[in-house]
Amino acid sequence: MSETSAQPKSASVVAANLAAVRGEIAEAARASGRDPAAVTLIAVSKGHDAAAAAAALAAGQRVFGENRVQEAQGKWPALRAGHPDLELHLIGPLQTNKARDAVALFDVIHSLDRDRLADALAAEMEKQNKRPKLFVQVNTGEEVQKAGILPAEAVAFARWCIDEKNLPVVGLMCIPPVDEEPALHFSLLRELAKDAGLSQLSMGMSADYALAARLGATHVRVGTAIFGERHYPEKA
Numbered sequence: 001m002s003e004t005s006a007q008p009k010s011a012s013v014v015a016a017n018l019a020a021v022r023g024e025i026a027e028a029a030r031a032s033g034r035d036p037a038a039v040t041l042i043a044v045s046k047g048h049d050a051a052a053a054a055a056a057l058a059a060g061q062r063v064f065g066e067n068r069v070q071e072a073q074g075k076w077p078a079l080r081a082g083h084p085d086l087e088l089h090l091i092g093p094l095q096t097n098k099a100r101d102a103v104a105l106f107d108v109i110h111s112l113d114r115d116r117l118a119d120a121l122a123a124e125m126e127k128q129n130k131r132p133k134l135f136v137q138v139n140t141g142e143e144v145q146k147a148g149i150l151p152a153e154a155v156a157f158a159r160w161c162i163d164e165k166n167l168p169v170v171g172l173m174c175i176p177p178v179d180e181e182p183a184l185h186f187s188l189l190r191e192l193a194k195d196a197g198l199s200q201l202s203m204g205m206s207a208d209y210a211l212a213a214r215l216g217a218t219h220v221r222v223g224t225a226i227f228g229e230r231h232y233p234e235k236a
């Protein structure tokens, strides 16, 4: 993995970045009358090596996000051995044929967006007797290249996952288009979640996590602002 990883930031830089991000989240939450503890910071360690993740662990961070099953499999089992309280989130698109590995490794999966994946996850959860929590990913910008279910179908899909497939769906997730005002997308996601009877919102990244925290995010997914730039090309 080292050849694709960014240079790890020094541990003290990661710790300082984490403290700054936590401070901004708390401030944004309070400014909108929310309890800062209602916003979970997911430190997104994709594109960074185990040393960077270890630095965040040493600084007290326990909730991490990865967007590829394989990269996470190479990085996290060893780190987790010393930290049973660690929580690992899959935030990237999930192929149906990786459902087994995803259920085995992750505590939360943010990218449920289609019937076939719901079926595969339900089958694996039954088989493994392990039930990671799920977010339904909504393609709020209706971008052709992006994963996620369309907004018009999101509520019915989430209800079907819960009521018919007995899946542990807890909320909705979105990634706003890069060139649009994220507040519109965060507000739309919140409305859809309300309609679906769901309480959790996974929204907000390095550029807009404070805004997301003001608009009701329960989970913000922050990578660059904590670990620095990633050095490999990204898939949408």
Ligand SMILES: *Cc1c(COP(=O)(O)O)cnc(C)c1O
Residues within 6 Å of the ligand: 044, 046, 067, 091, 092, 175, 204, 205, 206, 207, 221, 222, 223, 224, 225
């Ligand atoms: C990479 C990624 C993030 C973190 O992005 P940053 O801009 O580095 O904070 C958040 N969410 C998803 C789904 C991602 O793939």
